[in-house]
Amino acid sequence: MAEKRKLAFYIRLSDADEEVKEGTKDESNSITGQRKLLYAYIKKTEEFAGFEVLEYFDDGYSGTMFNNRAEFQRLIQDAELGRFECIIVKDFSRFGRDYLEVGNYLEFVFPAMGMRFISVNDNYDSDRNFGVTGGMDVAYKNLIYQLYSMDLSRKVKSARRTRNLSGEYTASFVCYGYKKDPDDKHKLIIDEEAAKVVVEIFSLIIAGYNASEVARILNERKIPTRVQNQWKNGINYVPVHNKGDYMWDNSEVIAIVQNEQYKGIMIQNKCETVGFGDNKKVRKRNKEDWSVVEGAIPRIVSDEMFDEVNKCSCAIK
Numbered sequence: 001m002a003e004k005r006k007l008a009f010y011i012r013l014s015d016a017d018e019e020v021k022e023g024t025k026d027e028s029n030s031i032t033g034q035r036k037l038l039y040a041y042i043k044k045t046e047e048f049a050g051f052e053v054l055e056y057f058d059d060g061y062s063g064t065m066f067n068n069r070a071e072f073q074r075l076i077q078d079a080e081l082g083r084f085e086c087i088i089v090k091d092f093s094r095f096g097r098d099y100l101e102v103g104n105y106l107e108f109v110f111p112a113m114g115m116r117f118i119s120v121n122d123n124y125d126s127d128r129n130f131g132v133t134g135g136m137d138v139a140y141k142n143l144i145y146q147l148y149s150m151d152l153s154r155k156v157k158s159a160r161r162t163r164n165l166s167g168e169y170t171a172s173f174v175c176y177g178y179k180k181d182p183d184d185k186h187k188l189i190i191d192e193e194a195a196k197v198v199v200e201i202f203s204l205i206i207a208g209y210n211a212s213e214v215a216r217i218l219n220e221r222k223i224p225t226r227v228q229n230q231w232k233n234g235i236n237y238v239p240v241h242n243k244g245d246y247m248w249d250n251s252e253v254i255a256i257v258q259n260e261q262y263k264g265i266m267i268q269n270k271c272e273t274v275g276f277g278d279n280k281k282v283r284k285r286n287k288e289d290w291s292v293v294e295g296a297i298p299r300i301v302s303d304e305m306f307d308e309v310n311k312c313s314c315a316i317k
Helices: 015-021 031-044 070-080 099-113 136-165 192-206 211-220 226-232 250-257 303-311
Strands: 006-013 052-059 086-089 116-119 178-181 184-190 265-268 271-274 281-284 291-294
Touching (some): 031 052, 031 086, 052 070, 192 250, 211 250
Antiparallel strands (some): 265 291
């Protein structure tokens, strides 16, 4: 019996589509919405009758990024291995929003593979448009998608900053000693167990212990670190620097005693993303550009305790 012919659906939902995930925006761009459209397309297209469909989903990835989309990379690898003969997407923007990169795939990569590419809403089929992928119509659409993505990114950042300054917490991860309110993800409440550790760290420094000695005490008592506490609260946090078993060290202690958020000050936007697409990088903002709102979160230590600790030279040893 002959093996079934195969085609691939590529479906992407980005972080910019957060409103779709929360159900406050039209569902056409949702994972479900895209799947419905693609299946409806092949159902009415006679030549795809009997084809097996392979599905590739990227949820939460920007269309300007290509290298960090796991399912996109798997799609391309499988295409190179000849595991299917056609890729179908809802529109060019679901495939990508970097018009040069999208053009490269349409003009060079897929033709070299002998891979057919269909963008349903753009009425594009490489079998019908062979040799004209560099035409103004496709290039113009891809440029518009990229400009839209850049404009959307600016608007999202501006809206997030406005929400931050009104006291809403919008970051993915929380400071040790706090947790997100289960009834309002934009509000922080005290994590009682971790907050006790924070107060004890301040108290030990005041008592004359230095940061390294405090870290040793916490390790001896097997107190969960910031990373372990995130995991305990169900947050999938992956630290940038692997410290093995994520034991306490002096840098963790110093970071806590120098953090003004424990005085009830919400501090956000300390870093920013610059660049575009795969050239994005994160850099620190100047302090005057941070979003700072006093009294927006419950305090864990008094001003007096915070000031006393930060006057102790032993705290930074």
